[in-house]
Amino acid sequence: MIPGTWYSLRLERIHFENERTRTFHFCIEGSEFPQWKPGQFFVCDLPLGEKRTQRWRSYSIANPCTDGHKVEFCISFKEGGAASQYFFSEIREGDAIRCKGPEGNFTLPDQPGIPLTMVCTGTGIAPFRAMLSEIDARGNPYSSVDLIFGVRNEREMLYRSEIASWCARIPNFRASICLSRQPEMPLPEHPGLQYLHGHVHQCYDSLLRDMGADRPQPQFLLCGWSAMIDQAVAALVTQHKVAGKNIRYELYG
Ligand SMILES: Cc1cc2nc3c(=O)[nH]c(=O)nc-3n(C[C@H](O)[C@H](O)[C@H](O)COP(=O)(O)OP(=O)(O)OC[C@H]3O[C@@H](n4cnc5c(N)ncnc54)[C@H](O)[C@@H]3O)c2cc1C
DSSP states (O other): OOOSOEEEEEEEEEEEEETTEEEEEEEEOSSOOOOOOTTOEEEEEOSSOSSHHHHEEEEEOOSOTTSTTEEEEEEEOOTTOHHHHIIIIIOOTTOEEEEEEEEOSOOOOSOTTOEEEEEEEGGGGHHHHHHHHHHHHHOOOSSEEEEEEEESSGGGOOSHHHHHHHHHHSTTEEEEEEETTOSSOOOOSSTTEEEEESOHHHHHHHHHHHHOTTSOOOEEEEEEOHHHHHHHHHIIIIISOOOGGGEEEEEOO
């Protein structure tokens, strides 16, 4: 028996974010409605072969579950990937896919008053988009929230206007956008938003340096691919002496 409840998700709309990334807007069919926590994901059963290992792929839910029967996945294209081929060339509006969930423990910490630092690259922003939408709607229970978001250039930045509006609306929220392959920095849309040249690693390095040793260590939430996560976890633990319990991550692959 396969654990978890399966839902049918019908594709309503595809939003082109940039050359390599699209947001897929689905509507959950039927009367059953999964209650997910921001940060959780669905396992999708895609028409990619006979075996479960060929067919199943996980995607973070990019919106909070207060959006009615809507589910958004923000997906980047992986050259030669079977799911990438399906999402970027085959699926059409009106098609339905089967998804199981919600799954995962990568959710907002239940510790009001702590500082929180979210670190992500590319579509690793998806769970944080759901979390920050919830914080925006319900209020910020944390002493501070820092989003450190790495992309190659500003064309690849996702949720740009939402991030700027969270800077204006969420108390003690700051966003640092790290552009690794763009030498000229754009003007920030809000004082709480900064654009930096480089990778996310330089950004949390300076954030931790600025904080000083006498302040409580932030709870780190990291999301993305192993290239970024492995380096970040190693640097936080060995260089910055961040306790293992203060680092949680969602690894995309
Ligand atoms: C819990 C969870 C949540 C996820 N959420 C998302 C999400 O919200 N958005 C999203 O785009 N993907 C997400 N993924 C990754 C997703 O499940 C697929 O692995 C991805 O879409 C590639 O599938 P594929 O069949 O095209 O490529 P595959 O051939 O399956 O890819 C093979 C491997 O390539 C690596 N890889 C895949 N894509 C990339 C990439 N863009 N950059 C670097 N390395 C990559 C991974 O190691 C992957 O296992 C998530 C994965 C997990 C485990």
